[in-house]
Amino acid sequence: MVETAQNLSDLELRRRRLRFRAWHRGTLEMDYVIGRFADAELAGMNEAEIRQFEALMEAPDPEVFSWVVGQEPVPVEYDTAVFRRLVEFHRSGKGLQSV
Numbered sequence: 001m002v003e004t005a006q007n008l009s010d011l012e013l014r015r016r017r018l019r020f021r022a023w024h025r026g027t028l029e030m031d032y033v034i035g036r037f038a039d040a041e042l043a044g045m046n047e048a049e050i051r052q053f054e055a056l057m058e059a060p061d062p063e064v065f066s067w068v069v070g071q072e073p074v075p076v077e078y079d080t081a082v083f084r085r086l087v088e089f090h091r092s093g094k095g096l097q098s099v
Helices: 010-023 028-044 047-057 061-068 081-092
Strands: none
Touching: 010 028, 010 047, 028 047, 028 061, 028 081, 047 081, 061 081
């Protein structure tokens, strides 16, 4: 069966768009960091978490990378529960299990 936009909920459409964007960031490093997190976590995110992830996706790759690896402090507007989950996911090595 072919899925159409009418068959999918708004949240599911947003999840699919975010998953695509997460794997097409512009830098290979961020594709892996954010893409793997999206693959593992997006399906379980609620509306508020999806909004947080969407906002994070708007930040430039070099800045997000520096926050994730701890080179720069995270600005208050990006220091969300979803961002902290991303950092924990990255640091735990979970994102490397699919390599």
